Amino acid sequence: MNKNHDVPFPAPSHWIDGRAVPGSGPLIDVVNPADESVVASVHEGTAEDVDTAVDAALAAFPGWSATSPEDRIAVLRRVAEGMQQHNEAIAATITLEMGAPIGFSRQAQAGFPVASALAAITAAERFAWTEVVENSLIVREPIGVVGAITPWNFPLQQVVTKIVPALLAGNTVVLKPSEISPLSARMFAEIATEAGLPDGVLNVVQGTGPVVGEAISRHPRIDMVSFTGSTAAGKRVSVAASDTVKRVALELGGKAAHLVLPEADLDLAVNRGLAYAWANAGQACGAYTRMLVPQDLQGHVVEKLRAAAAEYTVGDPSDEATRIGPVASETQRRRVDGYIRRGVADGATLVVGGPGRPTGFETGAYVRPTIFSDVDPDSVIAQEEIFGPVLVVIPYTDDDHAVEIANGTVYGLNAALTGDAEHAMAIARRLRVGQVDINGGEHNFQAPFGGYKQSGNGREMGRAGLEEFLETKAITR
Template structure:
């Protein structure tokens, strides 16, 4: 595989607008071959204290600037991120193994689009509103602690900090310990965009130390977390000691319902695209395909034919569609689910467990399809976070909706069919966002989940309002 020489070591935390060194370090390991690609600081609770102090000191000035001025900083930040696109893409490929073409298009490109979208909302939010004899004012929450995952390292950070900044808050960010390499690029871009020192602070480290310190710190007014449902529950409990607001964007088990009047070829192609992009490591990945029972075998045959194009390869190869999973630990998890599906007697029609020939030293996994899956099975119920698709037959539309809603999650769903018919089914589903006929993602629309997929919303106007307090002034 291609050898890449990248200077990615991180010298220190970003606190108060400057690099702060001290303490130990930890390694960032490539999932391609297990080599160390960078070292980063291992933060402590004292580092979080320092960052919170800087954020609190910067809060009065930043919160008093106008939304228009804050939006202008975000517009400039989008430009600075765009100028660093190649460096960002290469860092993401190095740390999580995303194919380089995907890293450029999504991992580096989407944060720019989201930042621009949030910036455009500066004059589209009711920062003040008169209701009867009351003046209702939206004000910043204060200091926000952001804890982000490894699967979309920069995108998940931008999804939190862009609306946080527009709302007038200051931030203490903990990026994922296994995928922190875009964070210093963000700090550099923010400084170049004119963001005052102390408004954005970054502390690297592990969740049990830095994440815990952020969650429980009395100087942090709100915690925004993206990650697993299990960890989200623990954060909610820990944050309750200081009664701080908590926003949680958690797991998902997206079902895609193919209605009898759907364009099946289009549905099959989009199912794999939305399900296997980023090696299936996305909370909104389409992991369950619900099909009319009478057309199950036909659709499975089309899926298998389409899946043949999703070859596993070196992520530095421009033509690769499926790179490794993000870590060996993730490989163990996903492979374990595939083995469980086989042990449970599910019909394995594509892929399967075990190492990929020619890529044994890395965290490469075979994209896998199970057919005729019982919707109550473990593989159909639990979030796998890998390129594993369950095809589930249904008998009636009501049964399809029941199956789609039949997990603890409610983050996303999809429906394919005649437009009005598909829209009617979409309205019935208990999910925070539903894609009809493969419609594109909209960064101005709210993003979040029902049930155990989380609380609160990100993106769009709702995402900005999430980081505000409401004050009623009676006149």
């Protein structure tokens, strides 16, 4: 089924050296996951296209890196203002390309990138680009050409989280956005050009991971690769980049535990926990996908979850009332549905949802928002990243048991705690994760974001995110 949609910034081509550059490869359809319509097509990039983009980035590097931090900040501030001005168009485009409900798109998919950019600008304004340590001058300098590879779940947010600090640091960039959601990245490139970013400083090559992503990772003239995506894909990037010993920053998968402490306000825990588990149809590396509850409270928590789940309307993502839209593609729908079927087969108790499509959605990439209880912490659905609206409830006996379960996966991205603040802080220090949220602390775009273990390395956001894109030189006399 095909429908015509007005996409504010059509993306039939790459964006190299400040202009649209048609590709020579076949077209990749950008499919609206809500109704399977084709909303745009982009050229599938090649290794030669990456070479062209790298040439442009190398040519632009001397001039851009020589500008003052103040001048770079001024350009990026105009970029943030441009994103704010195009908020509605960006939100509508992301809803079309990956299915996020329009209300969530406005708030998060289009709103978070502006907040992230402004936070990075603030970090750059405060940053010590040089400092004196005894008889040495310590200088922070740009790395060079950065290759950025970004995912489809928060397409613009992930672009901004990498590109803005990389540019503030004086680097030039070759970006490969996800082929599933490439339109918002092209919008960003045009907004940046309109804001006065010099030609060649930011280049976008559309295409797939095995071709364009591989070419970026292996490219001898790319000095760093920053990747966000699955742990399996991140391992491939690391291997490909190892031949040139380039810096690699990885923000990978997660399996966040939300520990509900015995003294917790259960209504708060359930409402927060479900919201963070099912936001963006559960397609977030930091989604609170495991709810750990005291064994003797599991029944109460499950009944509250059952009631809260009834408020989550599944529907057309362009409808203002929709809280859960489709997942991003038919491939993803089948993957999530397979995990739900595995949970049933392995004996977890199905609370709401289950396999198959929601009633009334015979087409589109829709899954049934699902909750399991009595989940074995070593089971597949408790260990692997599902990336869909699936919450598992796991009972625990005491603090030590809860910490053991929380730390008992290959991931270590983030976690959450609900309960007495002092009790929660003591447990937070025992969790092997990069971020911990206690009682719904307000999100801090200046705080570092990144994981332990197989959730990756390096940090994004704030000062740490800026440092990721800098080399350090000591000049001693």
